[in-house]
Amino acid sequence: MGMDRRNFLKVAGLSTLLAAGGKAAVDILAPGDLEASMKSVPLSEGKRWAMVIDMRHLNEEIMDACTAACHREHNVPDVGNTKNEIKWIWKEKYEHIFPGQQHEYASEKYKDQFFLITCNHCTNPPCCRVCPTRATWQRSDGVVMMDMHRCIGCRFCMAACPFGARSFNYGDPRKAPEDLNPDFPPNPDYPTRSKGVVEKCTFCAERIAKGMMPACVEAADTIKEDVLIFGDLSNPDSRVRKALRANYSIRRKPELGTEPNVFYIV
Amino acid sequence: MRKMYDGGKIIAGLIIGVGLLMSPFFFNLGKAAKAPTPELTEKAREAGQCVAPKPYMQTWHMQLLDEWRHTVVREELRYTGEESGDLLTRLLSDKRAILSGNTGDFYDGGAEKIYYKSLQTTCLDCHDNKSKFCDQCHEYVGLTPYCWDCHIEPKETM
Amino acid sequence: MLDKALRGSNRYWWWILSLLAVMAIGFFCYLYQFKMGLKVTGLSRDVSWGFYIAQFTYLVGVAAGGVMVVMPYYLHDYKAFGRITILGEFLAVAAVTMCLLFIFVDLGNPVRIMNVIMYPTPNSILFWDMIVLNGYLFLNIIIGWNVLSAERKGMKYQSWVKVLIYISIPWAFSIHTVTAFLYAGIPGRHYWLTAIMAARFLASAFASGPAILILLCLVVRRYTRFNPGREQIGTLAGIVTYAFVLNVFFFLLELFTAFYSQIPGHMHTFEYLFVGVHGHNNLVPWMWTAALFSVIALVLLIVPASRRRESTLTAGCIAVFISTWIDKGMALVVGGFIPNPFEKVTEYWPTAPELGITLGVWATGFFVLTVLFKIAVSVKEEVGA
Numbered sequence: 001m002g003m004d005r006r007n008f009l010k011v012a013g014l015s016t017l018l019a020a021g022g023k024a025a026v027d028i029l030a031p032g033d034l035e036a037s038m039k040s041v042p043l044s045e046g047k048r049w050a051m052v053i054d055m056r057h058l059n060e061e062i063m064d065a066c067t068a069a070c071h072r073e074h075n076v077p078d079v080g081n082t083k084n085e086i087k088w089i090w091k092e093k094y095e096h097i098f099p100g101q102q103h104e105y106a107s108e109k110y111k112d113q114f115f116l117i118t119c120n121h122c123t124n125p126p127c128c129r130v131c132p133t134r135a136t137w138q139r140s141d142g143v144v145m146m147d148m149h150r151c152i153g154c155r156f157c158m159a160a161c162p163f164g165a166r167s168f169n170y171g172d173p174r175k176a177p178e179d180l181n182p183d184f185p186p187n188p189d190y191p192t193r194s195k196g197v198v199e200k201c202t203f204c205a206e207r208i209a210k211g212m213m214p215a216c217v218e219a220a221d222t223i224k225e226d227v228l229i230f231g232d233l234s235n236p237d238s239r240v241r242k243a244l245r246a247n248y249s250i251r252r253k254p255e256l257g258t259e260p261n262v263f264y265i266v
Numbered sequence: 267m268r269k270m271y272d273g274g275k276i277i278a279g280l281i282i283g284v285g286l287l288m289s290p291f292f293f294n295l296g297k298a299a300k301a302p303t304p305e306l307t308e309k310a311r312e313a314g315q316c317v318a319p320k321p322y323m324q325t326w327h328m329q330l331l332d333e334w335r336h337t338v339v340r341e342e343l344r345y346t347g348e349e350s351g352d353l354l355t356r357l358l359s360d361k362r363a364i365l366s367g368n369t370g371d372f373y374d375g376g377a378e379k380i381y382y383k384s385l386q387t388t389c390l391d392c393h394d395n396k397s398k399f400c401d402q403c404h405e406y407v408g409l410t411p412y413c414w415d416c417h418i419e420p421k422e423t424m
Numbered sequence: 425m426l427d428k429a430l431r432g433s434n435r436y437w438w439w440i441l442s443l444l445a446v447m448a449i450g451f452f453c454y455l456y457q458f459k460m461g462l463k464v465t466g467l468s469r470d471v472s473w474g475f476y477i478a479q480f481t482y483l484v485g486v487a488a489g490g491v492m493v494v495m496p497y498y499l500h501d502y503k504a505f506g507r508i509t510i511l512g513e514f515l516a517v518a519a520v521t522m523c524l525l526f527i528f529v530d531l532g533n534p535v536r537i538m539n540v541i542m543y544p545t546p547n548s549i550l551f552w553d554m555i556v557l558n559g560y561l562f563l564n565i566i567i568g569w570n571v572l573s574a575e576r577k578g579m580k581y582q583s584w585v586k587v588l589i590y591i592s593i594p595w596a597f598s599i600h601t602v603t604a605f606l607y608a609g610i611p612g613r614h615y616w617l618t619a620i621m622a623a624r625f626l627a628s629a630f631a632s633g634p635a636i637l638i639l640l641c642l643v644v645r646r647y648t649r650f651n652p653g654r655e656q657i658g659t660l661a662g663i664v665t666y667a668f669v670l671n672v673f674f675f676l677l678e679l680f681t682a683f684y685s686q687i688p689g690h691m692h693t694f695e696y697l698f699v700g701v702h703g704h705n706n707l708v709p710w711m712w713t714a715a716l717f718s719v720i721a722l723v724l725l726i727v728p729a730s731r732r733r734e735s736t737l738t739a740g741c742i743a744v745f746i747s748t749w750i751d752k753g754m755a756l757v758v759g760g761f762i763p764n765p766f767e768k769v770t771e772y773w774p775t776a777p778e779l780g781i782t783l784g785v786w787a788t789g790f791f792v793l794t795v796l797f798k799i800a801v802s803v804k805e806e807v808g809a
Contacts, residue, residue: 005380008380009380082469082770083468083770084468084469085469092766096767096768097766099766099767100688100689126610126611130548130550130610131545131548132539132540132548132550133536133539134545135539137340139342145339145340147339148339148416149335149339150536150539150543151533151536152531152532152534152536152539152540153462153531153533153536154527154530154531154532154550155532156548156606158469158472159472159473159610159613160610160611160612161612161765162611162613162765163612164469164470164764164765164766167469168462168467168532169461169532170461170462170463170465171460171461171462171463185418188420189386189387190386191386191416191417191418192416193416194412195461195463196462196531196532197532197533205342206344209342209344253612256611257611258611
């Protein structure tokens, strides 16, 4: 056999990429990065993953699709009440996402509209600062990651997050009401969690490691493209950088200095 | 013989204490646990070898999984054969090399397969008969690994 | 000296038995929570810390309060306190035991508690809290035990104990400062984000700790042959008074900053606690109760005649306990989460299992306290103190 490991990986990786979705995939891995990414990480230095959400073109159909896709992909249960609910990405009204920004003379467009929120994967995350076991930490590529094996369930990170992005498994997710979660768990390729650990959006770490888009971005793209844009801030030619250069964007609670990496185009 | 102070309490305590200590033997009197008979699936038999040689896997599969979960989740090294600076990983790979007879570089040369490190989607891809494979030995020694609290067991057709 | 706890009057044994019964109830409630998960509590996605952490926060203060007996005696040569330093140290042991138990029952995954030691994370305040609390526990056990043993034998304790005592004094300040840092450095919770959090904690600690110690001294004098002493209780009362005045003053400072600046984030929690927000007001009666008892405590403690009379002093100490317990416990912890980061309100109230576990832990603390005090008092009676 004339194929050595390097070549095998190149071919396997390229086919996977092309299958995953042409432009988006090539975009994350700009030409030249292809080789490095075949190693499947650590994703090479200089990466800073970010998401741009274009609020001008968002609608409820897209938002609901994002939530459904994410929660299905990651086996997030519907526990049946808002008290202990678990949500990784969801819709919330403008006045609640940007409290203090709204005023009574605001345009109707924003007053009662829902917008999409998730973990901001901050560059300066207070949640990581307080975790006593480093069960949540910031990777070198910017993703604020969760290690479910190590979390002791102290919920300090939940207290520290200024954005309410984290959820706790108050009960066993597999014991969530069956009528609300038929055929749970929906995704047999991804684990569930046990009771007593904190969870949140991880920018689909297992998907971006394979060169795929996060589940929410993929779901949004099937309805309307370029509403959720995911990419690498450290690459000046990435779609996220282009979107941020071309439009006015805001972030949640910038005065707290957490440097969120989810941007909203208004 | 000199008087044993509090003799009654001591003897009573001894009987209760020793009784409690010996209770597992009393409960299992007359029963012999069936020896474990793990079965390989068709897919596993065809594959020939697991991610590492059988003697290694029998002894060290838990440590291997531990190494995997650490390197996958915390170091983003999702495929086998990738370097990790972790001391435990390097020690375990040395052990694997010795057991398989390769004292040289274990991962290079030959048709060394690359695996995606995942209990749920790689290990259980071949060994999807958990109750006839994994559980056989685990139940015999009275072990309930908590992996299955989160990692999804394959649906077995009886 | 442990055998001193195995000999006692009928009243003593009935008390121990009742405590064990409450501990058993708490234990079974905990088994239920361990099996079902924390969903059996009143905690929610929005209010993720509640009654357990409230008790923990309050009791760290009580533990630190023991230093108010140790410091005057060892640093300032106030000989009178020599009679009761052991009581302060043993109170600290019982309080820290309860703190550690409350943290344990609050964890989602308590079997992994060793992770905090196996993966030390110096940037996390919770890591330092574990270190200082356990350190303080051992310090007080070792110091208390050695000093008491020496007293029983009519000797002076060894000099290395003195070193530990001198370490324990700043250490006491540190346990409560570190606990305050749990709250004071969190960017998203405006009720907690105040520079004087540690100062407020220390003030309320030095009020509530000695107040409880006074009550315990009165109990000891009533039921045993050991008399802690009028002068000692009187000085403690003075300490409680000053500390409590400072505590109330600090609270008023917070109110000023919030309401004079008119910044919504600063005001909202106070509004929720004292008036209610959007119809949510389940803590309002509690806050006004705390305020009322604060006023009662201030009057009873500041007026010298009432502070010197034991009946009114007792009432004053109970009032201090009630008002600090409400303010530092539920109000502080739950208030930090209300309103949530989305300016919405999710209220919190402990459930029955939660209360059962809490009572069980308090009973455990009182059990430890009773055993240790029995030993200390028996030794003091023996040497004719």
